[in-house]
Amino acid sequence: MTMVSTGRPNEMTMKKSFELREYETVSPIPFGQVATYDQIAELIGAYGCAWQIGWSLKRLRLPSKIHWHRVINTKGEVSMSIGREGTDWVQIDLLKSEGVFINHELKIQLRRYLWKPDLMKDS
DNA sequence: GACTTGACATGGA
């Protein structure tokens, strides 16, 4: 591909690629772990487009093979919105099924469940 | 074609 690394999503590129890359990034998330929108956005080279991540996921609708339920916000909580018809609660239920403990405040221990990509060449 | 909304993030108080 080697497209122009303008630092922002290729405007000329196909939008499908955006969601595609998103899924490609979300797919490798292991069982029982979660990733933040910011993480996904940065991984696809779209830092600051975390909002767009949620947009793409929403347009997918259920059922979806993508591990969308493993994507949460940087606050360590599941983003809930009335516009989702309660799918947010489904996400919480799915996370619980994976053994992820969720606080009464719907907060998750990112420090324990946050997924770490192999981008860390040194530690 | 312009304004509003949205499953967000960051910075300052």
Place this chain on the structure above:
DNA sequence: CTCCATGCCAAGT
């Protein structure tokens, strides 16, 4: 850590 205000990009109206 929590709350308020601002910035980001794309789809919907």
